Amino acid sequence: MSTLEIRGLKVSVETEQGAVEILKGVDLTIKSGETHAIMGPNGSGKSTLAYSIAGHPKYTITEGTVTLDGEDVLEMSVDERAKAGLFLAMQYPVEVPGVSVSNFLRTAATALRGEAPKLREWVGEVKSAMESLKMDPSFAQRNVNEGFSGGEKKRHEIMQLELLKPKFAILDETDSGLDVDALRIVSEGVVRAKEANNHGILLITHYTRILKYIKPDFVHVFANGRIVEEGGPELADKLEAQGYAEYVTA
Amino acid sequence: MSSLQSNVLENHTPTGREEAWRFTPLKRLGGMHDGSATAVERNSLAVKGTLPTGVTFSHQEIEAVTQTDDVIVNRVRQFTTKGAVLSIAPNAEIAEPIMLNRSSFGTDSAEFSRVLIKAGSHSKSVVVIENTGDTHLAEDLEIVVEPGAHLTLIALQEWGSKTIHAARHHAIVDRDATFKSIVVTVGGDVVRLLPTVDFIAPGASCDLSGVYFATAGQFFEHRMFVDHKVPNAKSRVNYKGALAGDKAHTVWIGDVFIRAAAEGTDTYELNRNLLLSDGARADSVPNLEIETGEIVGAGHASTTGRFDDEQLFYLMSRGINMDDARRLVVRGFFNEIVSEIGIEEIQERIMARIDGELAKAGK
Numbered sequence A: 001m002s003t004l005e006i007r008g009l010k011v012s013v014e015t016e017q018g019a020v021e022i023l024k025g026v027d028l029t030i031k032s033g034e035t036h037a038i039m040g041p042n043g044s045g046k047s048t049l050a051y052s053i054a055g056h057p058k059y060t061i062t063e064g065t066v067t068l069d070g071e072d073v074l075e076m077s078v079d080e081r082a083k084a085g086l087f088l089a090m091q092y093p094v095e096v097p098g099v100s101v102s103n104f105l106r107t108a109a110t111a112l113r114g115e116a117p118k119l120r121e122w123v124g125e126v127k128s129a130m131e132s133l134k135m136d137p138s139f140a141q142r143n144v145n146e147g148f149s150g151g152e153k154k155r156h157e158i159m160q161l162e163l164l165k166p167k168f169a170i171l172d173e174t175d176s177g178l179d180v181d182a183l184r185i186v187s188e189g190v191v192r193a194k195e196a197n198n199h200g201i202l203l204i205t206h207y208t209r210i211l212k213y214i215k216p217d218f219v220h221v222f223a224n225g226r227i228v229e230e231g232g233p234e235l236a237d238k239l240e241a242q243g244y245a246e247y248v249t250a
Numbered sequence B: 001m002s003s004l005q006s007n008v009l010e011n012h013t014p015t016g017r018e019e020a021w022r023f024t025p026l027k028r029l030g031g032m033h034d035g036s037a038t039a040v041e042r043n044s045l046a047v048k049g050t051l052p053t054g055v056t057f058s059h060q061e062i063e064a065v066t067q068t069d070d071v072i073v074n075r076v077r078q079f080t081t082k083g084a085v086l087s088i089a090p091n092a093e094i095a096e097p098i099m100l101n102r103s104s105f106g107t108d109s110a111e112f113s114r115v116l117i118k119a120g121s122h123s124k125s126v127v128v129i130e131n132t133g134d135t136h137l138a139e140d141l142e143i144v145v146e147p148g149a150h151l152t153l154i155a156l157q158e159w160g161s162k163t164i165h166a167a168r169h170h171a172i173v174d175r176d177a178t179f180k181s182i183v184v185t186v187g188g189d190v191v192r193l194l195p196t197v198d199f200i201a202p203g204a205s206c207d208l209s210g211v212y213f214a215t216a217g218q219f220f221e222h223r224m225f226v227d228h229k230v231p232n233a234k235s236r237v238n239y240k241g242a243l244a245g246d247k248a249h250t251v252w253i254g255d256v257f258i259r260a261a262a263e264g265t266d267t268y269e270l271n272r273n274l275l276l277s278d279g280a281r282a283d284s285v286p287n288l289e290i291e292t293g294e295i296v297g298a299g300h301a302s303t304t305g306r307f308d309d310e311q312l313f314y315l316m317s318r319g320i321n322m323d324d325a326r327r328l329v330v331r332g333f334f335n336e337i338v339s340e341i342g343i344e345e346i347q348e349r350i351m352a353r354i355d356g357e358l359a360k361a362g363k
Helices: A046-054 A078-084 A101-113 A119-132 A137-141 A150-164 A180-197 A234-242 A245-249 B071-079 B309-316 B322-341 B344-361
Strands: A003-015 A018-031 A035-039 A059-068 A086-089 A168-172 A200-205 A218-223 A226-231 B045-047 B055-061 B082-088 B098-102 B106-119 B124-133 B135-145 B150-159 B164-173 B178-187 B190-199 B205-214 B219-228 B234-243 B249-258 B266-275 B281-290 B297-305
Touching: A003 A046, A018 A046, A018 A059, A018 A200, A018 A226, A035 A046, A035 A234, A046 A059, A046 A078, A046 A086, A046 A168, A046 A200, A078 A086, A078 A101, A078 B309, A086 A150, A101 A119, A101 A137, A101 A150, A101 B322, A119 A137, A119 A150, A119 A180, A150 A180, A168 A180, A218 A234, A218 A245, A226 A234, B071 B106, B071 B135, B071 B164, B082 B098, B106 B150, B135 B150, B135 B178, B150 B164, B150 B190, B150 B344, B164 B178, B164 B205, B178 B190, B178 B219, B178 B322, B178 B344, B190 B205, B205 B219, B205 B249, B205 B322, B205 B344, B219 B234, B219 B266, B234 B249, B234 B281, B234 B322, B234 B344, B249 B266, B249 B297, B266 B281, B266 B322, B281 B297, B309 B322, B322 B344
Parallel strands: A035 A200, A035 A218, A086 A168, A168 A200, B082 B106, B098 B124, B106 B135, B124 B150, B135 B164, B150 B178, B164 B190, B178 B205, B190 B219, B205 B234, B219 B249, B234 B266, B249 B281, B266 B297
Antiparallel strands: A003 A018, A003 A059, A218 A226, B045 B098, B055 B082
């Protein structure tokens, strides 16, 4: 059983007009096996929370703590956070020209497992992850995210989730830009990975449609840089019916 | 005639004010440009292994195929009338690469060397020249690609740190012939290469690719000139470079001249540089001069940038440490061109050298 604990997190970014505070004190605790949905309007700071936990250099932590089983995450470099068990599925994964998916995945697995996976088993692992996400085998030879469609990028992210087996997965708008079929395939991948590894999930989304496939245990409404309401799955139904208007004007 | 002044290579001792020499550190050329070098004839270019059937190699009297204004090439021609001649027989299809190499003889004198590579009509071949060790070398390399021939020339500058190398690789490409050149410059103190192409009949094409990696104090210059003077010829230029360390300096000049007669020309040239540290300098100058509008396309692009933080973040967020992430990105950057070499052993060796240069450069 692992615990990811966020306490009083305040985060700012540098702009031409000086530092702007985006997260204004976030408290959140996630345990292994739990699925937490963070829902909120655009610009509320949801993605900033995701990237701050992962350690993106653009964000400055001004106050608060993030710990994973008591270890100080904020003291760790980006790769150390991944080694500690954090995984961020990105909304806009970047292209890495000239680096094949196959080479990238094996380098990442080697780094996270501390030794190179045995070739035969590894080939099998990759093959089965790709098959279950309905990806063509030629995908492995393509360059990371280069020329990928929106759906292919998201499948590639979730394939990594299945292969890299983190303790906590942060899914940043994984549903954005997916058609109905792709949403189902990608969501099934998330559920399958969770059943296999029992990791905790922090699911960031604007819409409720992904929650039909990935059932949240807790729903947190995010607005203006903080959590403004918390509840169970029924809160998502309320958002579906009423939208975010009440939180935005508040 | 042309205002493309950067191609007028003055036939006198350069002062550094000439367009063709304005970037080159003349004091570091070992006197190869001003006659003060001790010129010797070493015939160091040799066949590595055995020659396939249909290919001959000999040292013999040699005649220049073209005139040039380049002062170093003219000094080489004045010094010797002999050179190495590699001939690929007409219609020969050579499956294995033809391997040539140069051994080094130190830096007390300078080798003045003439080379002619002749690809017979409708032949198909790959020629590799491996340059290693420490030497001073002034090289006049002419390439004749006869009608319908396909020639790939891979020139590897894997020199030691003391080498001074000035060379002109001039290709004359005939009707429906294809010349492909891959230049790799990853070693040497000063390297100045002039890959130039002269199309002499319609349907000719060339593809000039190159990679270079300069670290502290190294100067690498690659100066192309593609002369489109006949209709319906096609040229592509793609050079990629990385620089790291104090006073690492690279120069890329891409001159393309589309003359009035060259209707149907299709040309594109690209140079990308990756600056990996402060104190390094990449000069990148594409020049396109067009005398006719009746062309298929003409374009160029030049970019110089640093590591993309988003790429490094993405890789590191998967547990890959900073050094390995940088190595992956740099390998990926060069892979597009290095993978074109098509010889696994050489590709791995070049990538390992690039890893080494990056490690040497530190952070």
